[in-house]
Amino acid sequence: MRTMLVVLALVVLSLWALPIDLSAVSSWQGLSKSFGRLSDYFAVFAPDLSSEMLSRCGVLAIDTVAVALLGTAIGLLLAYPLAVGACRAIMLADGGPCSGWARWSARIVLEASRLLLDALRGVPDFMWAVLLASITGLSPVTGVLAIAISVAGIFGKVLSEQWDNVANESYVSLRSTGASRLQVFLYGVQPLGARTMMSFILMRTECAIRNASVIGVVGGGGLGVGLWDEYTDGNWPGVATVLLTLLAVTASADLAANFVRRRLRIDPNHPSSTRALDRKATARRRSQILGGVAVVLLGCLWWLREPMGTALDELSRIEWSFVKPYTLGLFQPTLSAATWLTVLRESVVPLAIGVLATVGGALLAALLVYPASIAFQIDSSRFTGERVSPLTRGARIATVMLARAIALVMRGIPEVGWLVVLIVFFGSGVTPCIIAIVLHTAGVLHRVFTESLDDVPYQRLERIGAGRFSTYAYGALPSAWANWRTYVFFQFEVNMRIGVALGVVGAGGLGLYFKNNLAWREHGNAAAFLWGMILLTVAVDRLSRYLQLKRNRC
């Protein structure tokens, strides 16, 4: 109840803080004008299907996937050493260095690694792209690096926390054999976390494919660039084609990841038959997967060989005397009180956007959960005892598919994609940004909401002994609630960053100030707004730790 009141208060505050313009929908006249604009521009959504446009979209789609996969892979490689450095169990374990000097230096490495991970994570990935773009240019390389850096930050933290959480007893026997700290890590600690990590890596890869499209808008290459170019050129058939391509790519990634995740997950209601433990088969399967991943990554390298060559060539010629003041400038924020007051004031914009979009998205997702739930639409006879005619059963299966398809489309189109459509409808400003994030959030939350609902064991629902909907409302919902709340809070963190990102492309706030100051070469001011973003992310991160929420989503 108290949580509800707090959320309600936050929503009211956010509505009050943002200049929300509803003139597009507040009157019939406004509405008809808005719809007129939308149908004018999209000519009832007729995509440009010329072979030229299609082949361009195909190339951009492969770019996007290659950027996301390579970025994630490089990020993982960077994350491992950083995570080892940030892991207390490894750096400061018993049996580790005991002399004062060695222990101190281990502690310094530990703290430095943690700080570095915070900084890598604190700056959102698209912001890395903005920063890197001045050196690597409008190129997929910018996208790869931006994703690699943020993935390294996130993985490094998650890995080190996970290793720290591996109970000491589980590898104490290994230590007793006299294994070195590195050996204990390699054979004792690391394998225990491997299974959950697989699932997490998969999820991050999928996120990277989505984020790659947003990063494209600020210079990272791929479909994002295509989308933004077509949009700023006012070429609506082109926008439609890029959006559909984007949807095809993200939806395929989504479904593929879902498929693999289902095999990794242990579903209490649909237990998979236990496979006999066959060491040879496991080893073979593992090597097949590794080989497949290696081939795919090599393919990505090959696909991006040209932009990578150009980037290397440019880097070799770059005049570092220019890069030095530019980069150093961003570490020296202005100390002007007026600027920092603006930083503080403008931090409210992404925060408020985050609150409204997350609450709105969560409500929309919650509405769609019941019709999409396998437990309540398809398996309900297993706990309510009702008899379902084949016709009803068919209708319910159709409901599930429809609800899931809606959610798939909502999350398949990234926030920027929704934004360009909504700007036509609402005009530019904060309103279309919020609604764009609401739609995407609803799709993302819908998946995890439904999953955690369907994970409630049917035996527990059986005990309630009520009809379908009552069982949902009084049995399943309360069980899934804690999970839902955690997911919603993470989504808030993500949405706040997206709020900053959309600021760069028109919503205002920290992002826009940062970009404008870079444009006017006021690097001290730009630095202040950049640090504002980092501090904001760190503050929300610390809040989530304080509320003891575990991080497991993107």
Added chain:
Amino acid sequence: MNIKISTMRVALATAVLAVVSTLSSCGDIKANANTSGNGATQPDMLRFSVIPDWNKGKLAIDAKKLATMLSEKLGVEVRYSPSNDYTACVNGLIANKLDFVWLGGKTTCDAIDASKGSVHVLATRDIDLHFKSYFIGNADAVASGKVTTTTDLSAWQGKTADLRFTFGDVNSTSGHLMPRHFLVQAGIDPDKDFKSAAGYAQGGHSGTLKSVASGSVDCGALNFAYYDKAPAEEKAKAPILFTTPDYVDYAWAVHDRVGKDLIAKLQKALLGLDRSNPDEAAILDSWSAGAFLAAKDEQWHAIREVRDSLPKGFLTK
């Protein structure tokens, strides 16, 4: 276990090989593109970019035509490299990622200043010496008397409180710097006196025109040359309210590292574009230029003064 390790090793070895071969092929590209030095050796490739101030799709086509023409005339490969925004053009020129760039008035001064004098004006258009901005208004807003045509912006004082106004790109001379300058001179603070603080349209000057024509905003300011070339039906939806006094705007800027000889050749090629040749006339037309003219850095000094004297509150407030 053995199987696993050996396959992993094979995979790892392949990966290392692939990375090495990719890197070495990148090395080849680098070797082909002879480094330019300080003009001692003539570079065998020139890279240029253009600020994305109108339609990026059309810009890419026009720029590639120019690249082909210049390559033929100079006997050096000239490559067009697209830029995401104005800032990237300036930074690219200074950082040795670009050799010459088509810049706006403000960004020309930015490039000269930030390069500590290593960047110079190479050429400009006939129209740039007498450039202006238009303030345009949504046709419905004009009809209802919400915005008015004027010859003196100070007539708008006190009448802007429920107007939504948009500039173009924050780095644009004709879409932001000069319109802001003239508003401030007329006693109007664009960040306070409009309904919501003045915005910055996406998509260059065509974005401004579209926003005003569609009624997303009530009025805006843009480059007169682009407006004059826009389709008549779009202009009818966004008539001109005010025309600013003249100022100096766009220029081709080049970095000294290209070397004196090649700079002279490049300038000659640009100034020599001939209207009687249909291909060259097409290039001039896509640049809205009658001809390219030689010009001196000092001619942009007035723009620098406007840039430096403009109240900078909009960056931090």
